[in-house]
Every structure is written in structure tokens, then in C-alpha cells.
Amino acid sequence: GRALLVLLLSATVSLLGGLIFGYELGIISGALLQLQIDFHLSCFKQEVLVSALLIGALLASLAGGILIDRYGRRRAILVSNLVLLIGSLILTLTRSFIGLVLGRMTVGFAISVSSMACCIYVSEMVAAHQRGLLVSLYEAGITVGILLSYALNYIFADLDEGWRYMFGLVIAPTAMQFLSILFLPVNPVKLSSWDSDCQKGLIQLQDTEDRAAAKREPYKEKHYSFLDLFRTRDNMRRRTLVGLGLVLFQQFTGQPNVLGYASKIFHSVGFQSNSSAILASVGLGAVKVVATLIAMAFADKAGRRVLLMAGCAVMAVSVTTIGLTSRIAPLAVARDCKAAGDPNASHSLTQHTLAPLSSQTAVSPIPSALGAVKTQAGPGFAVTRSLSKAFAITQSREVVPGSSLAQKRDLVGQAKEEAVGSTSPPFGGASWAEHTVLNWITLLSMMAFVSAFSIGFGPMTWLVLSEIYPAGIRGRAFAFCNSFNWAANLLISLSFLDLIDAIGFSWVFLLYGLVGAMAVIFIYIFVPETKGQSLEEIDQQFSRKR
8 A cells, every 4th residue: 555655646746746847837928918018028028037937947957956966856856846835926926027037037946956856756766667657747747737827828818917826826736746745755865764665565666676776876976976977987978978969859859949830830721710729729738748648658668769769750750841841831930029018008908909910921920939929919919039039948848838838829819819809810821822731731740740759859858867877966967968958948949030041941940850860860879778677777787888
């Protein structure tokens, strides 16, 4: 009974950790529609508010690893929960712009520490044959969190100061995670009585070899410095190469930007009405959930390496297809900025009248995570290119959050359009009508890309990262790779529109396809299979191989 309880609580901690992460990434898109009116936010202030979460997350990536290694994974999660509660309370109660920024930075710090500590903690808590399933559950939680943020943004969109509810509701899952982890044992690496607990049959965890390792590993900690990550000792340099390679390829395959174009592609294949656009937005989120569940089911059967290579190959093919079809049916890009500080802008979301777009941007300019709002809600809600970029930045690890922002923006924008009774189609342009088949190919390619990412790079990158490093440096190593993940996401998101200006939309996507093909080769050569092996066996496998 106790063994099952520990397993269920580990699963709960993993799922809730992911749910909070996804929810915080997705919720800002809906909240910003109200915040920019309530606080009269300029384009720059909107950008600062959106970027605040990223700044907090980057700080956590730099400092969180030391916290996780020195004080233990369990304590790190408990501390991150308390920090998240403080951040959420600041956001819920604040009356100033500075309060909003501080609150988002605090939340960003908390979810970044929690994301690293959860993956490491769960990977160390459970048996080798369950590790893939339970660590992947974190990724499933992210996708569910994003869907939840879609729904709540929609529900609170017309409520006065609804953003306070949006920010405040995360307190419930945070409290649940805090209570769940209180009943779990301290991390095995840190607990001297761990072995005796296992022998009593209280905790159905790793085998005899793992228990022996658990007793030895605390002593290893003394011998690993941060610089050991770049030395040949225990083949640490190769492990760092694998970790950095995975997080960089995860971003450089263009995941943040492909998802930014999702709403435009939906319009191109005929999702013209309000309700169908909402369904399409939520549908993409549902596709991600299903794909992540498939990854969970096969992580311990097919293996990490197989899922990474298969997902990456499908991503390369699908993004190349989007690049080729867009050469025939080109997509337009809008780059202008209008702030909510416009004196003509209504102070009620539902009363704001829709202004027609200029003819230049008539061809559904939804290039970025915020583009949907520009199209749906006219100048009062239009936002800057830099803000669009900043939004793309907040797409996490992975994944999912990218689509969250793009799709949620679309969803809220459509809701507002419905509220004011606009009937003008958000999409126009004869060229698209002539390419119906190509449009559907583009849509299917995007769905394939989203699914492949959620099966491969999405969950598997973090699973492999939580496995390949020795316990003594696992927290710092994970945090080091995670900081590169955030930085690469920032670079990809900020360079996207400039790249399109320089070489054209289709060439950018063809470039992403080439990077995807290189990623398959990288995974084939450098990433070992870790399914069914204890963490100690994985450590020995790396130490032996040169």
C-alpha cells in the first residue's frame, strides 16, 4: 500500500508541476488583453511584462541548480511552491505595473526551479521501468495546463478585472503539489535511511544496485565541481555535449515559430467563423495532449532514442513541406505596433469596435504568438512586433507553451470579435483560395509537426537530461542545459522576423528542416539508449564509453 501511495504521489507531483508550468505560460496571453486597458500599457510596457517571466526563469536556471544539488530536490520543489504562492499573491493583489512585473518575475523563477527539480526528483524516486512514463507525465501536465489556461482566459475575458482571477487560480494546484510532496520521502541521494526503507518493502523503488549506488552517491558529490562538466573525467564532456545538443536542436528546429503561424494556417484552410477558430485552437492543444500521452506510453517500451529520432525526422519532413508549399502560396507578415494607450480605445473589451486592417495586411497577418489579436481586435488591441517576439520567448521547454500563446491569443481575439458581432472574415486574399489543396497539406504538416514534437523532443529531452548526469552534479548540469534552452528560445524568437526579411519565409522553414535532419544524425551518433536501466547503470555506461 505504501509503495503504491509513493508511486501515485510521485505521479501527482510530476503532473501538477507540469500543469502549473503550462498554465503560467499560457495565461498571460488572455490576461494581457485586459491589463493593457486597465493599466494603459504602451507597447514597451507590454513587452517588459511578457519578458518578466523569462527573466525570472533565466535567473532560476543560473541559480536553481546549486539550490537543487545543495539542499535536495524535494526541498527545492517545496521552496519553489512557496515562491510561486508569493508571486501569485503579488499578481492577484497588485495595483501597479511594477507589481505586475515583480509578480511575473517571481512566478518565472518558481516554475523554472520547479520544472528542473520535478524531473530530477521523479526520475530518482521511481523504478527504471517506470521512469519514462512518470517523467513524461510532467510534459503531459504542461499541455493540460495550456488547455486549462485557454479555457479560463475565455471564461474570465469579459469579467471586470478578470486577470486577477486568472493569476490567482494557480494557487490551488500549487497548494496541492506542496501537500503531495510533504508525504513523499526525502530524495534517496540525501537520505541515509533510504536503504533500510527499501528493504522493509515500504517503497517499491530501484533495485539492489540502485540502493548500493544511493549509499555511494552522496560521497561523489564532494568530487564534482561545475567545471567538471567540461572535462574528460567520467566522460562528463560527452554528457554535456548530449545535453546541450538536445536542448539547442529542440529550439533550432523552429518549434517556437512554427506554432506562431498556427492560427494563420487555420484561417487559410477555411476556419473562418468564430466558433470554428476556437475549436481549431483548442483542437491543436488536444493534439498535443494526445501525442504526449502516446510518448508516455512508449517511452519505456520503444525507448528514448527511437522516439527522439522518429519525432525529429517527422518534424524535419513536415517543416520542409510547409516551406515548399509557402513558396507557392506565400504568407504575409505584419510588423507594425499599436498600443492600448490610444485615447480612442474603449475601456471595455466588449464595446471596442473593430477597425478594418490596411489592405497591405489583409492577407491574414498572424505571424507571431500575438498576431491573432492584431487581426481579430483592431488597433486598440494590436500589439508590437517586439511584444510578439517576447511572447514567443515564453514558450518553454518545449513545447507546448508556444502553441498555447498563439492559439490562446486566437481564442480570446475570436471571443472578443464574437462579442461585438463582427462578421468580417479575418482572412482574405485570392491567392489562398486558389491553393486549397496546398493549404490543407500545410495544415496537416503543422499537425504532424506538433505531434512529432510532443512525442520526441518535448518529453524526451528532459527525460534524458534527468538521467545522464551523476547524482552529485545532476541539478547544476540540468540547470546549465536549461539556461541554454531559454537563451536559444529567445534567440530563435527574436531573429525570426529579421530572418524572414533577409531570406524569405519559405527559406526559413527549409532551413529548419535542414537543422531537423542534422538533429537526427546527432541523436543517432551521440545519444545512447537509457530505457530500462537504473541511473547507476546509465552513469557507468557513460563513464566507460569514450
